[in-house]
Amino acid sequence: MKKRTRVLSLLTAALMTCSLAACSGGSSSSEAASSQPASEAASQGGSEASSGEAKSVDFPTKPIQIICPVAPGGDTDRNTRVIAQIMSKYLGVNVVVTNVDGGATVMGMQQVLDSDPDGYTMIINGCDMFVPYMMGTTDINIDSFKTVGVPIIDNTTVLAVHKNSGFTDLKDLVEKTKANPNTIEYGGKIGATNQICGVAMNKEWDAAFKFMDVGNNAAKMTALLGEQTDSINISYSLAKDYFTTGEFQALCLLGEGKNELLPDVPVPEDYGLKNVDFSKFFWLGVHPDTPDEIVDILADALQKTTEDPEFIANMEENYLTTVCYLKDDAKALCNDYYTRTMEPYKEEFLAQQ
Amino acid sequence: MDLMNGFLDIFQPSILWLLLAGTAVGILFGAIPGLSAFTCMAIMLPLTFSMEPLQGICFLLAIYVGGCSGGLISAILLGIPGTPSSIATCFDGYPMAQKGQARRALGTGVVFSFVGGTISAIVLVFLAPIIAQFALKFSPYEYFTVILFALTTVASLSEGSIVKGLLSCLLGISFAFVGIDKLSAYTRYTMGVHDLANGFNLVPLLIGVFAVSQILENAASRKYAKASEKSGPSQKDLMKTEKVKGFGLSWKEFFYQMRNAIPCGAIGLVIGILPGIGGNVSNLMAYAYCKNRSKTPEKFGTGFIDGIVASETANNATVGGALIVLLTLGIPGDNATAMMLAGFQLHGIAPGPLLFRTNAEMIYAIFAAFLFANLAMLIIEFFGLPVFIKMLSVPGSYLLPAVIAFCFVGSFCANNRVFDIFVMILFGLIGFIMKRFGFPLAPLVVGFILAPMLEENLRRSLMRTEGSLIPILQSPIAVVFLLLTLVTVILTIRKELKNYRQSKAQAAAA
Amino acid sequence: MSNGRKNLYSGIFFILFSAFLFIESFNIKMSTADALGPQFFPRLVAFLMLVLALILIFLSVKNWNQAKAEEAAMPAEKRKITFNFPLVASIVLLLAYFLVLQHLGFMISTAVYLFCQMFLLLPQGSFKKPRYLVIVTLVSVGLSVFIYYLFLLAFSIFLPAGILG
Known part of the structure; x- marks a missing residue:
């Protein structure tokens, strides 16, 4: 074993060296490789850190974790990593993403509630946090935490169909579902927000989609590409290629209003249908007993993150909207989402389970 | 020609270094039980932030290749699969190491990892877009039948008694019920324990069943061991008996084994292409395939080189299969490719059909990097062989607890939860008791991995057909796999009856 | 049986x-x-x-x-089944490890676990020999500290820190 560990440490060292070499040959100005207490990050964020100290609490002095309650690889994970990277610049310490998957995000939320209320463990979540609460499988919801803020809104969810499906526009699709109720599929993941979206579409547009469990985003794309299902909802950026080639058609944006970054995608209102809002917010919270001073420091860093040009550019690349709602404003925003876009469909959603 | 340009793109010191370092780190993570290519990629992903896109992607790719192969080291030397993709490598690799043929076993594993990787790389380069279209033909109906077919491997994995093998498999299936039901989002069999809401994680289960049970076994056997320095045959002595050089494999054997390697590579590739199944399954299927068609199936499980060839060729071929789907369709087939996708996205690149048109240079550089990473794996592991084998000279009394310490970390890292360490211990106990009662452990793992997919896809199919099974029978692919399943079951029953009659005749004669 | x-x-x-x-x-x-x-x-x-x-x-x-x-x-x-001390002790040790892990942290728990487990695997009576005591202590303490810091510093994985955190 000793031999092996020695090799391990050697290799780690080698790896570090060459990754650093790659950094120096690299492109961007951001060097906050969050796998090591980046000295450069500390110096960049030095002034901010000292302004934090001025608020009489010495925070942060060690790395901060953001618990991401889903497995690595999805959009939540991606956004969390970008937030962590930029935030570490302004907090002067390493911000690390820790994935705790499971229980429809409940596992990760529980882990934050079980941690010390010292601000070193944050949680990120989106609309999905309300689903298990709505189903009655947990008591945890946004009120179980202190809210730090909402830095991103993802208004890129579109209703997509395959080009061979013959649906010309949203109106056409909705009419066809009315003509043949429960034959035209809307594929999604059971027990997730996209199922609620299906309920909402049927209710608001008097449509009759047949909800079909297809799986996660990757599976939804596969199903639509293979023309196994008729329509799906998906983040525009995930299927960007297919919209560009025309293989997929984005019939409408499922958001509150038009997304300026996606000028070509119509909204239901353009067809005289009510807008169905399934845009997503990304929310950061901490343990409810965290001292207010610490929440202030975190919220401050989050605000600077949302003003960071690199951050904004990265989000725009994926058509995401950078916003800055902090603490109670953010909480009100999230609760508004819940009462507006989820609660009205609760009964039908539960009946489908 | 494009491929040549790809090679030119990656032939710059920084990328070659990253490929080598990535492969080496991947191998290490793969070799440590509980840590896999996926864990390693998740850990290393932040490092790629600051790299050039091609550098970052090559680095992740190298980790993926190394991680998939590294599992064979602990599988062979310790009998503990380093990653779920090397479960079947244990069956013959560990007995070989016990017989003093560690180097030969490792060498074979390494060479055929390379063969598997290369087969899939060649297919990737030349046929990727065509093959990707094939993957799209698979709807829940076809998935259901493929997984049903994969479940028949249980028969080949239940050495001794098929009844016990099936019971072990059913037990594994039962454990998989715990947690959220995929088609209703409500929990099952959690008995009100919140920590169980996500079910049992595969990683701690696997380490428990294979690693913890083994340390318990060793502890239990101390009682019967003489008060000598080491219990059991001294492995130092065993090593001396092995006088082989290089990979411990002659050219003749190499070519002979290609009969196994090529079909196993194909199995690995097909499984890799189907999103959601992955290397966990392909190594077991390939093993079962080789055992079934072998003229000497009884030799499997006793330290037979064909078993290692089957498992290692298949799991590395799966990597190429998964890459095909990722690169051509932009769909991640397993969690490791999901990390690759994240790596692409961090650099603002979306893999998919457009990438071939808009950035073909990048695609061919990735192909070249994949081929090179396979070569790097071969070279690193070749020079590592003597070092790996030295591990055996560490007395088990020190080595096993140290491995368990890494297992604790591995279980924890799988989902960053302390509870998973309990799961690992629990399954260590279960595995230990099952071994004592003569139940094979592999079927338990197979049942645990496959049953949820089987259930999910069958119920999805029925959701679409509103309860009718007829549409499933109208799919040609599904029918083929159903027939294959049927044939395998009939052959197994026939073989069992024959064995039963034979043993009866023997008993009568005695 | x-x-x-x-x-x-x-x-x-x-x-x-x-x-x-x-x-x-x-x-x-x-x-x-x-x-x-x-x-x-x-x-x-x-x-x-x-x-x-x-x-x-x-x-x-x-x-x-x-x-x-x-x-x-x-x-x-x-x-028949007889009481097997190393086996039972190993099981108890593993369960105890899980129970104290969050309170004592990874380093201490793992060091103690390794120390006990190694003596449970070594031949009976090794405990009294100073040579074994030295080796086992060094390996168990060294390895747990090494793993903890390796994962924290190189990979940013927060193993439970416990009372040392």
Whole structure:
């Protein structure tokens, strides 16, 4: 074993060296490789850190974790990593993403509630946090935490169909579902927000989609590409290629209003249908007993993150909207989402389970 | 020609270094039980932030290749699969190491990892877009039948008694019920324990069943061991008996084994292409395939080189299969490719059909990097062989607890939860008791991995057909796999009856 | 124990287990999304398990005489279950490890675990030999500290820090 560990440490060292070499040959100005207490990050964020100290609490002095309650690889994970990277610049310490998957995000939320209320463990979540609460499988919801803020809104969810499906526009699709109720599929993941979206579409547009469990985003794309299902909802950026080639058609944006970054995608209102809002917010919270001073420091860093040009550019690349709602404003925003876009469909959603 | 340009793109010191370092780190993570290519990629992903896109992607790719192969080291030397993709490598690799043929076993594993990787790389380069279209033909109906077919491997994995093998498999299936039901989002069999809401994680289960049970076994056997320095045959002595050089494999054997390697590579590739199944399954299927068609199936499980060839060729071929789907369709087939996708996205690149048109240079550089990473794996592991084998000279009394310490970390890292360490211990106990009662452990793992997919896809199919099974029978692919399943079951029953009659005749004669 | 006896006992266990699966399946929340529902598979498995367990018991009873003979041929110490200290201690040690991990942290718990486990595997009486004491102490402390810092510093993985955190 000793031999092996020695090799391990050697290799780690080698790896570090060459990754650093790659950094120096690299492109961007951001060097906050969050796998090591980046000295450069500390110096960049030095002034901010000292302004934090001025608020009489010495925070942060060690790395901060953001618990991401889903497995690595999805959009939540991606956004969390970008937030962590930029935030570490302004907090002067390493911000690390820790994935705790499971229980429809409940596992990760529980882990934050079980941690010390010292601000070193944050949680990120989106609309999905309300689903298990709505189903009655947990008591945890946004009120179980202190809210730090909402830095991103993802208004890129579109209703997509395959080009061979013959649906010309949203109106056409909705009419066809009315003509043949429960034959035209809307594929999604059971027990997730996209199922609620299906309920909402049927209710608001008097449509009759047949909800079909297809799986996660990757599976939804596969199903639509293979023309196994008729329509799906998906983040525009995930299927960007297919919209560009025309293989997929984005019939409408499922958001509150038009997304300026996606000028070509119509909204239901353009067809005289009510807008169905399934845009997503990304929310950061901490343990409810965290001292207010610490929440202030975190919220401050989050605000600077949302003003960071690199951050904004990265989000725009994926058509995401950078916003800055902090603490109670953010909480009100999230609760508004819940009462507006989820609660009205609760009964039908539960009946489908 | 494009491929040549790809090679030119990656032939710059920084990328070659990253490929080598990535492969080496991947191998290490793969070799440590509980840590896999996926864990390693998740850990290393932040490092790629600051790299050039091609550098970052090559680095992740190298980790993926190394991680998939590294599992064979602990599988062979310790009998503990380093990653779920090397479960079947244990069956013959560990007995070989016990017989003093560690180097030969490792060498074979390494060479055929390379063969598997290369087969899939060649297919990737030349046929990727065509093959990707094939993957799209698979709807829940076809998935259901493929997984049903994969479940028949249980028969080949239940050495001794098929009844016990099936019971072990059913037990594994039962454990998989715990947690959220995929088609209703409500929990099952959690008995009100919140920590169980996500079910049992595969990683701690696997380490428990294979690693913890083994340390318990060793502890239990101390009682019967003489008060000598080491219990059991001294492995130092065993090593001396092995006088082989290089990979411990002659050219003749190499070519002979290609009969196994090529079909196993194909199995690995097909499984890799189907999103959601992955290397966990392909190594077991390939093993079962080789055992079934072998003229000497009884030799499997006793330290037979064909078993290692089957498992290692298949799991590395799966990597190429998964890459095909990722690169051509932009769909991640397993969690490791999901990390690759994240790596692409961090650099603002979306893999998919457009990438071939808009950035073909990048695609061919990735192909070249994949081929090179396979070569790097071969070279690193070749020079590592003597070092790996030295591990055996560490007395088990020190080595096993140290491995368990890494297992604790591995279980924890799988989902960053302390509870998973309990799961690992629990399954260590279960595995230990099952071994004592003569139940094979592999079927338990197979049942645990496959049953949820089987259930999910069958119920999805029925959701679409509103309860009718007829549409499933109208799919040609599904029918083929159903027939294959049927044939395998009939052959197994026939073989069992024959064995039963034979043993009866023997008993009568005695 | 002979194989026959082992099979008999495991058969009985599996019958009980299948009963548990079946009874517990009534606590599953009904769903209407698909035709089979979440109870179908557990019940199917319970049924198959019952059938196979009965076969196992049937076979072991049928070959009971053979098992008896086998048992008689065994050495006395293997015939019945005796208290095996290293085994029981290892199990207790593992469970204790899990229980204290969050309170004491990874480094301390792992060092203590490794120390005890190594002596449980080393031949009896090694504990009294200073040479072993030195090696085991060094390895167990060194390895746990090394792993902890390796994962924290190189990979940013926060193993439980416990009282040292």
